[in-house]
Amino acid sequence: MKWIYNKHNVTFRLVIIVGILLVSLVYVSFKTNVNVAEVFSQTKELPIYSVETEDKKIALSFDAAWGDEFTMNILETLDKYEVKSTFFLVGFWVDKYPDHVKEIAKRGHDVGNHSTNHPYMTKLSREQMSQEINITGNKIEKLINKKPILFRPPFGDYNDDLVQVCKENGYYTIQWDIDSLDWKELGVQPVVDRVVRNAKNGSIVLFHNNAKYIKEYLPIIIERLQKDGFEIVPISELIYKDNFKMDNTGRQILIKD
Template sequence: MKIYVLAKKSVVKVISVFILLSVSILYTSTMSNNTLDVFSNKKELPIYYVDTPEKKIAISFDAAWGTEYTEDILNTLDKYKVKTTFFLVDFWVKKHPDVLKKIDKKGHEIGNHSTNHPEMSKLSKEEIIKEIKTTEESIEKVIGKKTTLFRPPFGDYNDNLINTCRELGYHVIQWDVDSLDWKEKGAQSVVDTVTRNVKNGSIVLFHNNAKYVSEYLPLVIEKLQAEGYKIVPISELIYKDNYDVDVDGKQIKKQTKK
């Protein structure tokens, strides 16, 4: 009798294990795509930097408040024969159209930085479109050129933003080197931060109204040029089509089949 009971318990145990395994396999095979996406690398990413063998980089300026140092910036860029990209917010454009005209006339690239400087990931698709198109139209009215690069305020984005920008014909641009000029720790701090972290294909973030920009900008450019870097506008650095962006935000040119 005792042997029979033990045998019965063993059978029950085997059956229980079999049932658990079956349920597990069934659950795994029928998991929704949304659940599986949590463990995938399907998240959309903006361009942080570019994979290139050339010693070529881009520096950029976000302009949302003030123009106090913009003349100094433009004079420095002229002095070192550098062209760059300025990302502008709509209310800045409306307040300083003459400055926008001057930036454009000097051959610098104009990017879109939204209308009201919001956290873009919190907006609906319709709100994102309005933020981008309003600024696009304001810039086009002043200089007659359509923007094609978008930098989200605060570097805040999600899949909805990336996909919407793609539909609108925009490349979403981040940065891999933050100058941290907004911390106002002095010119040398910015010079060190940028020159120690820059590499081929880097995109550097500056702000047009940073307190020490008139001091640090010539020092940064001199050092980068001495190290052999060519500084170009972002649109001359990135690939416009036939590319991937890896999990680190590096834009990689797809290899064409021969």
């Protein structure tokens, strides 16, 4: 009888512990907007952080939300080194600087979508996510006669819903595996060192178009990368459009026949 009693007691305790864990998850979900179903899901939707490739290719990207002081200088620098890159534009930036949107496209760079109002996307419903994406997508398409296919979530904030909504609307969700940290305004050398030391085949680098020292560090980084044998390409040319899978780090891998 004692053994039976202990067995039931252990079972009861396990039930209590599981119950507490579930309640805790629900509470965390409520407070942080984390989907509990995603926690238990065996598959996780991931954006593209980098690409597995034997080719020595790397992509530079520039997020544009606030300010435009250095955009033309960036474009001139990219032209000087015959480099094409990717710009992710927020809707209100597009409204304010339509001529620069056109100039970016005219010079052969990717024009990507960076939302309409720069919100934390995971705090939105799926319908609101679609609105954030499509309002800006339509604005860009009207200016350059080409629909964007790349979306970068503001703050790098994403969940399964966002990646799925992007797919449904014809977008690849793009993150980065090298953060230049240019927004911290630490100076030129820290940005150069961070990018060059971490560069590898298939990397995607994050810059900001209005970072304080970008006129100084961008030429140095491009020269160093090219000297190391890297071909700098737009993200649209780096990623695989189909027949790919994602590893658990967000690295895109081509599925070979």
